[in-house]
Amino acid sequence: MSVNVSSRPRPEAEHPSGDQRFKLIDRALKRLQHRQDALIEVLHTAQEAFGYLDDDVLIYAAQQLKLPLSWVYGVATFYHFFSLKPQGEHTCIVCLGTACYVKKSGEILAALEKEYGLKPGQTTPDKKLSLAQARCVGSCGLAPVMVMDGTVHGKDTVETALAKVKAALEKAPAAETEPAA
Amino acid sequence: MNRPELQAMAEKELERQQGFRCRVLCCASTACLSSGGQEVRKALQDELKAAGLLKDVQVVATGCKGLCSRGPVVEVLAAGQERVLYADVTPETARQIARQHLAEHKPVPDFQLDANSPFFTKQVRVVLSNSGLIDPERIEDYIACDGYKALAHVLREMTPEAVCEAITRSGLRGRGGAGYPTGLKWNLVRKADGPAKYVIANGDEGDPGAYMDRTLMESDPHRVLEGMAIAAYAVGAEQGFIYVRGEYPLAVKRLDKAIKQAERQGLLGSRIFESGFNFRIDIRIGAGAFVCGEETALMGSIMGRRGEPRPRPPYPAQSGLWNAPTLINNVETFGNIAPIIRNGPEWYAALGTEKSKGTKIFALTGNVNNTGLIEVPMGITLREIVYDIGGGVSNGRAFKAAQSGGPSGGCLPAEHLDTPVDYESLARLGSMMGSGGLIVMDDQTSMVDVARFYMEFCMDESCGKCVPCRAGTAQMHHLLSKISAGEATADDLKTLEDLCRMVKALSLCGLGQSAPNPVLSTLKYFRAEYEARLRAPAAAGEGKEAA
Numbered sequence: 001m002s003v004n005v006s007s008r009p010r011p012e013a014e015h016p017s018g019d020q021r022f023k024l025i026d027r028a029l030k031r032l033q034h035r036q037d038a039l040i041e042v043l044h045t046a047q048e049a050f051g052y053l054d055d056d057v058l059i060y061a062a063q064q065l066k067l068p069l070s071w072v073y074g075v076a077t078f079y080h081f082f083s084l085k086p087q088g089e090h091t092c093i094v095c096l097g098t099a100c101y102v103k104k105s106g107e108i109l110a111a112l113e114k115e116y117g118l119k120p121g122q123t124t125p126d127k128k129l130s131l132a133q134a135r136c137v138g139s140c141g142l143a144p145v146m147v148m149d150g151t152v153h154g155k156d157t158v159e160t161a162l163a164k165v166k167a168a169l170e171k172a173p174a175a176e177t178e179p180a181a
Numbered sequence: 182m183n184r185p186e187l188q189a190m191a192e193k194e195l196e197r198q199q200g201f202r203c204r205v206l207c208c209a210s211t212a213c214l215s216s217g218g219q220e221v222r223k224a225l226q227d228e229l230k231a232a233g234l235l236k237d238v239q240v241v242a243t244g245c246k247g248l249c250s251r252g253p254v255v256e257v258l259a260a261g262q263e264r265v266l267y268a269d270v271t272p273e274t275a276r277q278i279a280r281q282h283l284a285e286h287k288p289v290p291d292f293q294l295d296a297n298s299p300f301f302t303k304q305v306r307v308v309l310s311n312s313g314l315i316d317p318e319r320i321e322d323y324i325a326c327d328g329y330k331a332l333a334h335v336l337r338e339m340t341p342e343a344v345c346e347a348i349t350r351s352g353l354r355g356r357g358g359a360g361y362p363t364g365l366k367w368n369l370v371r372k373a374d375g376p377a378k379y380v381i382a383n384g385d386e387g388d389p390g391a392y393m394d395r396t397l398m399e400s401d402p403h404r405v406l407e408g409m410a411i412a413a414y415a416v417g418a419e420q421g422f423i424y425v426r427g428e429y430p431l432a433v434k435r436l437d438k439a440i441k442q443a444e445r446q447g448l449l450g451s452r453i454f455e456s457g458f459n460f461r462i463d464i465r466i467g468a469g470a471f472v473c474g475e476e477t478a479l480m481g482s483i484m485g486r487r488g489e490p491r492p493r494p495p496y497p498a499q500s501g502l503w504n505a506p507t508l509i510n511n512v513e514t515f516g517n518i519a520p521i522i523r524n525g526p527e528w529y530a531a532l533g534t535e536k537s538k539g540t541k542i543f544a545l546t547g548n549v550n551n552t553g554l555i556e557v558p559m560g561i562t563l564r565e566i567v568y569d570i571g572g573g574v575s576n577g578r579a580f581k582a583a584q585s586g587g588p589s590g591g592c593l594p595a596e597h598l599d600t601p602v603d604y605e606s607l608a609r610l611g612s613m614m615g616s617g618g619l620i621v622m623d624d625q626t627s628m629v630d631v632a633r634f635y636m637e638f639c640m641d642e643s644c645g646k647c648v649p650c651r652a653g654t655a656q657m658h659h660l661l662s663k664i665s666a667g668e669a670t671a672d673d674l675k676t677l678e679d680l681c682r683m684v685k686a687l688s689l690c691g692l693g694q695s696a697p698n699p700v701l702s703t704l705k706y707f708r709a710e711y712e713a714r715l716r717a718p719a720a721a722g723e724g725k726e727a728a
Contacts (some may be wrong), residue, residue: 041465079469082467097389135642138392138395139211140390140542142215142390151215152215154248
């Protein structure tokens with residue numbers, strides 16, 4: 001059921017749940033012409049819109065691209081970037097790449113684990129903070145590196161890292177901000 | 182656009198730049214931005230505006246200048262004067278620079294970097310020649326630095342055969358790590374039959390400790406596009422893909438902008454430079470899988486599948502994307518193409534050593550004073566890199582090892598500091614050139630733990646398709662954890678060595694084949710450290726579980 005661009009003005013088919021965020025996926029599907037090889041792009045869009053990929057989203061992507069659900073699930077679980085569980089309001093990613101490892105980012109991660117009672121990949125029960133580890137965020141010149149809500153922080157010690165996470169948690173939920181120019 | 186129009190655009194931009202009394206170049210790469218580069222630029226602009234100097238002084242957001250550990254870095258260029266570099270700039274010092282240096286021509290001595298220090302003078306910038314000098318978000322800046330001239334030349338004056346021939350003669354080898362001759366690869370794809378052909382730039386820089394590709398894509402995106410377009414003309418492709426890591430949002434943004442600009446100017450798309458050549462480039466964003474740096478896995482990912490490698494042959498040159506002949510090169514390799522065409526293959530072949538030509542970009546990180554991105558001629562010694570460019574080991578500690586090639590490479594000890602850095606020498610010593618991560622480790626680093634660190638990485642990133650890699654990396658990690666915890670016996674060490682050989686010989690793709698390298702190289706040079714952690718065989722028993 002490809003979404004034909006007909007001249008007839010008809011309301012776009014809405015997802016049965018009525019969730020408007022599916023429209024963002026529809027828009028991406030249209031831009032990518034419902035090509036099956038665009039699955040990863042579609043999942044990127046979906047994760048941006050929903051924060052994670054729940055069953056409904058995966059089923060929707062499979063239906064729209066006419067792919068078996070097992071295929072979509074296989075792709076979504078293969079890549080680390082995609083999360084099948086909801087994330088907290090704030091996300092803190094500690095880089096454990098080689099340069100950061102040599103500069104003892106493991107101690108920062110351990111301190112955060114202890115402070116918030118989390119393991120990487122987990123979220124606090126109040127859904128405030130998700131903790132994650134990264135393989136390398138490519139800011140090795142600043143090692144050790146931590147990414148808090150999309151902003152890269154470098155050259156931290158355990159103390160400054162804890163302080164930064166605390167400060168971020170006290171702020172309102174940050175929109176995903178990239179270090180834009 | 183045609184050639185005279187390109188020329189006119191370059192001249193117009195140069196004239197515009199010369200209209201300013203001086204130019205202030207502020208690094209706007211990820212590293213400097215995260216140390217507050219944006220606030221610094223704003224402070225400069227505000228101060229200049231208040232002083233009414235915005236007409237005389239141009240503030241440019243540029244790409245990376247290399248010295249990432251001292252960011253944000255600001256450079257002041259004025260006609261007839263030596264360049265002045267400021268490091269660790271804060272908004273406060275930025276205002277001071279604006280008041281004293283820019284308004285009153287008196288450089289502020291306090292925060293200056295010596296532009297004649299070995300960090301800068303020992304480098305040879307070919308691929309990064311524009312990086313840190315141009316605004317990566319403006320195509321005019323790139324064109325003013327001879328951008329797209331090589332593409333114009335190729336389309337008008339050269340046959341595809343001649344382009345492949347020129348690249349072969351330059352001696353350029355793949356910068357992704359393996360070092361396959363680029364010209365040979367191009368020729369294979371050119372001669373392959375297929376209704377469609379593809380060109381892929383591999384920007385899935387997954388090695389921890391490496392960020393050369395990120396910087397190139399962020400600092401000079403048009404350079405990559407031009408290289409890809411020349412390659413496409415040479416092999417007969419009309420569609421290209423740049424595969425960028427999902428962790429690099431700024432690179433994606435700048436490439437996207439660059440592609441749109443180039444299309445608008447007729448430098449990409451249909452009938453490029455009013456010739457019969459068409460070429461489109463699409464960006465594909467990775468989703469965090471190290472194995473996707475392997476070419477067949479990467480192609481799977483571009484086609485929207487799980488990034489699992491497949492056996493080669495057939496090589497991508499015969500059967501790649503959608504079974505069509507596909508040229509796949511590293512981003513840095515494409516960065517070399519335009520200068521080779523502009524300056525001639527002989528010029529390029531004069532750089533470097535007999536078998537490794539040109540320059541290589543390294544991400545110099547770890548326990549070293551100057552961390553950052555450097556471009557050096559092939560054949561430079563490790564000692565020069567670590568002590569001259571890197572300024573020595575940090576905190577006055579002693580050098581222990583330099584790790585190159587990431588999880589596929591090895592560690593070189595102090596006795597090999599005078600090794601020339603080229604493909605063959607590094608391979609002979611049990612390491613590899615790799616994509617260009619160079620991590621310096623001081624005497625406090627435990628080499629067993631380093632080996633274990635890399636093995637954990639490979640274990641996590643193994644895609645699971647072939648058994649030697651999936652099970653082998655897990656077993657090796659288990660044994661390394663045992664050794665690290667002091668619970669292993671000499672038998673365990675023997676098993677580890679056997680496993681290394683087995684995984685190396687039997688794995689399907691480069692990830693598994695090279696996963697044992699960090700272990701083998703640390704065993705080769707630091708065996709005593711392993712043995713010191715072994716337990717006497719008498720008290721045998723089960724070790725603790727692996728992490």
